[in-house]
Amino acid sequence: MLRWPLVRALRFDVFGGPEVLKVEDVETPSPHAGQVLVQIHAGGLNFADTERRRGLYSSDTPLPDTSGFEGAGVVFALGQGVDEAWLKRRVAFIAPRAHAEFCVVPVGKLIPLPDSVDFITGAAFPVQALTAWHVLHTLGHVKAKETVLVHSAAGGVGQLLVQLAQEAGARVIGSVSRDAKQERTRADAVLTRGPGFVERLRELAPDGVDLLLEGIGAEVAGEALQCLRPLGRWVTFGTASGPPAPLALEALYEKSISVAAFWLRTDLPTEIAAQAAREIVARVDDGSLQLEITTGPLEDAARAHRRLEGGLTTGKWVLRIQ
Numbered sequence: 001m002l003r004w005p006l007v008r009a010l011r012f013d014v015f016g017g018p019e020v021l022k023v024e025d026v027e028t029p030s031p032h033a034g035q036v037l038v039q040i041h042a043g044g045l046n047f048a049d050t051e052r053r054r055g056l057y058s059s060d061t062p063l064p065d066t067s068g069f070e071g072a073g074v075v076f077a078l079g080q081g082v083d084e085a086w087l088k089r090r091v092a093f094i095a096p097r098a099h100a101e102f103c104v105v106p107v108g109k110l111i112p113l114p115d116s117v118d119f120i121t122g123a124a125f126p127v128q129a130l131t132a133w134h135v136l137h138t139l140g141h142v143k144a145k146e147t148v149l150v151h152s153a154a155g156g157v158g159q160l161l162v163q164l165a166q167e168a169g170a171r172v173i174g175s176v177s178r179d180a181k182q183e184r185t186r187a188d189a190v191l192t193r194g195p196g197f198v199e200r201l202r203e204l205a206p207d208g209v210d211l212l213l214e215g216i217g218a219e220v221a222g223e224a225l226q227c228l229r230p231l232g233r234w235v236t237f238g239t240a241s242g243p244p245a246p247l248a249l250e251a252l253y254e255k256s257i258s259v260a261a262f263w264l265r266t267d268l269p270t271e272i273a274a275q276a277a278r279e280i281v282a283r284v285d286d287g288s289l290q291l292e293i294t295t296g297p298l299e300d301a302a303r304a305h306r307r308l309e310g311g312l313t314t315g316k317w318v319l320r321i322q
Contacts, residue, residue, distance in 0.1 A: 009100035010301050013064035015055035018302035029104045031079035036105055040073040041119035041322040043099045046127050047240055050309050068099030072122030082107050092122040111277050114285050124291050124316040129280045131264050132160035139260045140211050140235045144169030147205050151175045151214035154184035156316045161213055162187050177311050184314040198226045218242040230255045237262045293318055
């Protein structure tokens with residue numbers, strides 16, 4: 001059997017705070033049929049990484065485990081049946097255990113990366129930008145001249161939702177958790193969440209908004225229906241503040257509200273997933289989709305987790321691996 005050298009990986013062997021994260025040497029995984037081995041240059045950090053570390057996400061996966069769900073690098077080896085054209089290709093990807101020098105990735109999760117897009121940028125867009133695209137277009141069906149409310153508009157997904165909604169011709173109202181974050185969003189209008197939020201929103205959109213997009217959960221769910229106009233749509237894609245209370249269907253009737261939820265791990269139809277990847281890569285490549293990126297070494301992951309959990313980050317945090 002072919003043996004690879006030991007490689008560095010960001011590991012945790014118990015659930016807990018950021019202090020459980022440690023960089024360790026592990027065996028290089030081998031790709032099986034339909035998989036490739038990617039030599040990773042950079043790995044993206046997401047709120048789901050902090051939830052996984054705390055045992056709130058994929059908690060049935062045994063420990064110890066390697067952190068990470070996305071990255072960018074070069075295809076280093078191929079599993080059985082994989083087209084040889086993938087070998088040495090620059091790629092971005094979504095796959096578990098990405099915060100390591102090497103990662104096994106199903107070939108269907110690879111996103112070709114143009115030479116003009118560096119690995120840091122390549123690791124910054126897969127989870128957040130694809131989530132934003134699907135939330136806005138696949139489920140939200142945004143239209144020109146609509147009014148869109150984006151919660152956490154200074155965050156990683158939020159910043160991208162604002163830009164994509166504006167590109168579609170919508171008017172965007174963004175919300176942020178604290179005043180200091182207002183300047184970190186390009187929304188047409190910005191409100192800080194807190195007491196009286198719905199009343200302040202109605203000063204900007206008297207009838208309510210057409211589309212509400214949020215990944216916060218409990219903190220904003222209780223007011224969501226009040227923010228929407230008749231025939232409004234609410235798309236949720238996360239529960240960063242905890243799961244919301246159950247929603248009574250009867251509450252939707254008065255204004256004929258539609259509610260949808262999006263999860264990037266859903267097995268999407270191939271063409272829908274491929275179109276989203278093409279659209280996002282093209283915009284990243286030509287610069288029309290701007291990413292705010294903070295970088296740090298793999299050894300800095302615990303500090304990055306603390307800041308992300310504390311709501312102290314804006315944009316995207318990427319770990320440098322190679």
